[in-house]
Amino acid sequence: MILDLTGKTAVITGSSLGIGWGCAHGLAAAGATVILTGRRQDTLSIARERLLIAVQGATVRAVASDLSTVEGCEHLLTVEPRCDILVNNLGVYEPKPFFETPDADWEALYQVNVMSGVRLSRGYVPMMMNRGWGRVVFLSSVDGIAIPVDSLHYGVTKAGVLALSRGLAKVTGRTGVTVNAVLPGVTGVEWVKDMIAGMALQNGQAVDEAGAAAVAARYPTSITQRVQSVEEVANLVVYLCSPSSSATTGAALRADGGIIETLC
Ligand SMILES: NC(=O)c1ccc[n+]([C@@H]2O[C@H](COP(=O)([O-])OP(=O)(O)OC[C@H]3O[C@@H](n4cnc5c(N)ncnc54)[C@H](OP(=O)(O)O)[C@@H]3O)[C@@H](O)[C@H]2O)c1
Numbered sequence: 501m502i503l504d505l506t507g508k509t510a511v512i513t514g515s516s517l518g519i520g521w522g523c524a525h526g527l528a529a530a531g532a533t534v535i536l537t538g539r540r541q542d543t544l545s546i547a548r549e550r551l552l553i554a555v556q557g558a559t560v561r562a563v564a565s566d567l568s569t570v571e572g573c574e575h576l577l578t579v580e581p582r583c584d585i586l587v588n589n590l591g592v593y594e595p596k597p598f599f600e601t602p603d604a605d606w607e608a609l610y611q612v613n614v615m616s617g618v619r620l621s622r623g624y625v626p627m628m629m630n631r632g633w634g635r636v637v638f639l640s641s642v643d644g645i646a647i648p649v650d651s652l653h654y655g656v657t658k659a660g661v662l663a664l665s666r667g668l669a670k671v672t673g674r675t676g677v678t679v680n681a682v683l684p685g686v687t688g689v690e691w692v693k694d695m696i697a698g699m700a701l702q703n704g705q706a707v708d709e710a711g712a713a714a715v716a717a718r719y720p721t722s723i724t725q726r727v728q729s730v731e732e733v734a735n736l737v738v739y740l741c742s743p744s745s746s747a748t749t750g751a752a753l754r755a756d757g758g759i760i761e762t763l764c
Contacts, residue, residue: 588620
């Protein structure tokens with residue numbers, strides 16, 4: 501299996517923390533030049549330093565930009581015009597009851613969770629197609645299929661990402677560019693770890709026990725019944741970004757511990 505990405509440039513959105521940083525780590529370890537993105541320059545600088553320590557000799561650049569806006573996406577496309585691998589990871593989760601979610605919140609989440617991927621794909625994918633090779637991976641969620649009642653607008657954007665990924669795969673066709681979606685379940689990013697640590701403290705449980713209880717309560721169909729690691733999700737993303745995944749396009753692949761009850 502070829503996971504060598506030497507000579508490739510990977511743009512990963514929302515990558516100063518969380519799954520995005522994990523993907524950047526995996527891609528850099530496979531030899532890609534990685535471009536980190538986020539809004540805050542200070543967090544990005546720390547993320548870049550962490551990555552340079554984790555992957556000796558890596559080439560890492562960082563661009564501060566609000567990718568929920570047209571201007572922010574244009575800024576990234578101008579500053580980093582080369583992209584062979586686009587990981588549309590950026591996504592914001594917002595629990596809120598349906599009847600208390602105004603239009604503005606639906607629109608805001610749509611801009612960040614869907615339109616960032618639309619705008620960057622529209623900017624980067626034509627060049628990939630011209631070069632005859634490229635990889636696009638969208639981070640959706642199990643919530644895009646098992647729509648959560650406490651964050652309906654999030655679920656709808658994640659379903660939208662699945663449709664976008666599938667449709668874009670058909671647009672790129674036989675050009676050598678593949679487009680796929682990855683669906684994580686409950687993943688141990690910083691904010692999830694903090695939340696579970698708080699639950700563990702409140703309930704007098706060990707952290708792993710509290711994590712398993714949180715997964716079981718929210719997703720009773722989970723087979724693994726545990727919080728998965730960032731690395732477990734990033735491993736699938738890195739594979740999809742590699743030359744070895746060339747027969748996989750238009751697919752939605754789960755890294756969710758078996759939450760979704762479908763046979764394929
Ligand atoms: N964590 C999970 O359990 C889980 C489960 C299922 C699916 N997912 C999906 O996986 C993806 C990553 O989730 P995550 O939990 O790792 O995210 P996260 O930890 O919340 O990541 C936040 C990152 O996004 C950046 N960001 C936020 N808003 C931005 C904006 N408007 N423009 C540019 N950057 C922005 C942040 O930097 P700044 O704050 O500096 O902007 C930071 O780098 C998302 O699509 C999410 O829906 C996550």
